Amino acid sequence: MKAQIKLFESIAVMVVFAFLLIFGVNFYFGIQKTSVNRELARASQLHMFGLAQKISFLPELDCAIAGIQEEACIDASKLSAFASVLDDSNPQSSAISALYFPVFGWSTVTVTQIYARNAVPPTAVRQVTLYNNTLPKYKESSKMQVPILIFNATGSQSTEGTYAFGYIEVTQYAK
Amino acid sequence: MKRKAQLDVQFNWIFVLIAGAVILALFFKVANTQRQLSADKAAIRLQNDFDAITTAALQSKDTIQTVPLPKLGLNFDCADCSCSIKFGRFSIPFNDRSIFSPYTVEGADAKLWTLDWKAPFRATNFLFITNDFVKIYLVGNDPVLDRIKAAMPADVRFEQISDVKDATNEKYSRVVFVTLGNDAPAIQTVMNSKFKDVDVHVVVVSASTNDLTFYKRNKNMIEKENAVDDSGQTIMTAFFGDEMLFGAIMAQDMEDYSCNAITAFKRLEGVGRVYQQRAVELKDTTKNPACGAEYTVITKTNDLEGGFDAANDGPLPTIIKFAHKTVVDESSPDFNILQIAADSLAASNEKLLRLSCPTVY
Numbered sequence: 001m002k003a004q005i006k007l008f009e010s011i012a013v014m015v016v017f018a019f020l021l022i023f024g025v026n027f028y029f030g031i032q033k034t035s036v037n038r039e040l041a042r043a044s045q046l047h048m049f050g051l052a053q054k055i056s057f058l059p060e061l062d063c064a065i066a067g068i069q070e071e072a073c074i075d076a077s078k079l080s081a082f083a084s085v086l087d088d089s090n091p092q093s094s095a096i097s098a099l100y101f102p103v104f105g106w107s108t109v110t111v112t113q114i115y116a117r118n119a120v121p122p123t124a125v126r127q128v129t130l131y132n133n134t135l136p137k138y139k140e141s142s143k144m145q146v147p148i149l150i151f152n153a154t155g156s157q158s159t160e161g162t163y164a165f166g167y168i169e170v171t172q173y174a175k
Numbered sequence: 176m177k178r179k180a181q182l183d184v185q186f187n188w189i190f191v192l193i194a195g196a197v198i199l200a201l202f203f204k205v206a207n208t209q210r211q212l213s214a215d216k217a218a219i220r221l222q223n224d225f226d227a228i229t230t231a232a233l234q235s236k237d238t239i240q241t242v243p244l245p246k247l248g249l250n251f252d253c254a255d256c257s258c259s260i261k262f263g264r265f266s267i268p269f270n271d272r273s274i275f276s277p278y279t280v281e282g283a284d285a286k287l288w289t290l291d292w293k294a295p296f297r298a299t300n301f302l303f304i305t306n307d308f309v310k311i312y313l314v315g316n317d318p319v320l321d322r323i324k325a326a327m328p329a330d331v332r333f334e335q336i337s338d339v340k341d342a343t344n345e346k347y348s349r350v351v352f353v354t355l356g357n358d359a360p361a362i363q364t365v366m367n368s369k370f371k372d373v374d375v376h377v378v379v380v381s382a383s384t385n386d387l388t389f390y391k392r393n394k395n396m397i398e399k400e401n402a403v404d405d406s407g408q409t410i411m412t413a414f415f416g417d418e419m420l421f422g423a424i425m426a427q428d429m430e431d432y433s434c435n436a437i438t439a440f441k442r443l444e445g446v447g448r449v450y451q452q453r454a455v456e457l458k459d460t461t462k463n464p465a466c467g468a469e470y471t472v473i474t475k476t477n478d479l480e481g482g483f484d485a486a487n488d489g490p491l492p493t494i495i496k497f498a499h500k501t502v503v504d505e506s507s508p509d510f511n512i513l514q515i516a517a518d519s520l521a522a523s524n525e526k527l528l529r530l531s532c533p534t535v536y
Binding site for chain 2: 043065084102
């Protein structure tokens with residue numbers, strides 16, 4: 001009888017020990033997984049920032065006068081042409097969008113002009129959706145805005161050669 | 176009674192053994208999972224850093240920078256033109272990036288060199304990766320090789336030699352030979368005798384046809400690479416511009432070069448289409464008839480989605496169609512067509528600049 005009690009005591013100690021061990025291990029792995037997920041989130045943020053940065057350097061949009069490229073600047077006429085080429089009403093848009101999937105991936109890219117000195121009123125907001133490819137049944141989306149200058153290479157006498165202020169907004173989708 | 180006590184002792188030992196095994200297994204699992212998690216975290220961090228480095232490098236033109244390498248080096252893979260950089264279980268796909276590099280780059284650091292590729296407008300930036308373990312020999316004396324030598328940055332290890340026999344095995348892990356014309360058999364002989372233990376990449380340039388022939392090691396012999404893939408499709412082996420030629424020199428092999436060159440042609444098609452649309456919009460809105468006439472010359476086409484039509488297509492539609500055909504066929508059309516269209520577009524763009532009209536690019 002005494003031996004049986006001793007055995008049950010040992011089993012109870014082992015069970016408690018196992019519980020504590022499993023709880024500790026789960027807790028530890030939980031923290032580790034959170035830190036890996038944090039790294040992945042950071043990777044996603046960095047990737048999005050890289051994409052926003054890359055957009056202003058794309059030859060399709062950049063401000064280049066006689067081959068000299070300006071930083072953080074996009075050409076308004078190139079922007080309008082690029083948006084038309086990728087527009088859904090263009091019969092070739094799906095084929096052309098396929099060309100741009102490696103560039104933008106699952107994302108929505110908009111360019112918003114928020115201030116132009118010669119616009120009436122100067123703070124009139126103009127928004128152009130450049131690329132829209134939403135991931136079906138996405139679970140997460142994150143946004144980033146990068147300020148840019150919008151150069152008017154063409155236009156009326158009052159606006160030609162002027163710069164407006166705006167931002168590129170990138171929304172990235174993930175499962 | 177004695178028998179019961181014996182059973183008790185035996186049971187205790189079995190119990191201790193099982194419990195010990197469970198605890199030991201748990202510790203092994205913890206250690207293993209911890210190792211995997213640490214490796215994943217390091218891989219993700221490396222992946223982030225390298226993604227940021229390549230993105231930043233590709234935004235600059237004609238620059239070379241030295242970046243420290245992780246202990247495991249860089250490992251690239253280009254299976255069926257789905258190219259990526261591998262970091263443990265993770266990888267970064269090249270996507271729209273044209274990165275010409277050996278598949279394995281080891282050592283303390285790597286050199287990242289960027290050049291913009293134009294036809295005649297900038298379509299993309301090329302990234303070349305090399306390091307001190309790679310040596311490039313330019314074999315012979317020719318204006319093309321002299322041009323390559325002049326453009327090669329001092330940080331890249333290269334040497335111009337007049338004869339392939341002058342090449343010495345200096346224990347580099349990879350040796351690249353660039354030559355023109357018919358000395359490929361001589362190179363093969365020297366490679367097979369002097370460079371038996373080295374990863375060898377030979378690029379034979381045909382300057383008149385803008386075509387390239389590649390040789391690489393197959394077991395103990397240096398053999399010509401077959402410009403036809405497993406499905407019988409011809410592989411793109413031509414080059415346009417010195418930047419693409421540098422791509423051929425820096426790439427692992429013919430397939431790697433071809434995949435990255437096709438990526439560049441995809442970008443050329445995309446950029447060309449945007450410029451075509453922009454030029455048409457400029458033509459429709461300009462009040463200057465001289466500008467309008469030039470935009471018309473540049474953009475004229477009966478059908479942008481049709482085949483080549485030299486009589487009716489302006490330079491911009493010709494470039495778009497050429498790039499599209501190269502991407503779809505993944506083979507080498509006559510690059511003179513692209514050269515003529517690019518020269519014509521460059522001349523028109525100059526004319527627009529002189530006329531004070533908004534330029535096409």
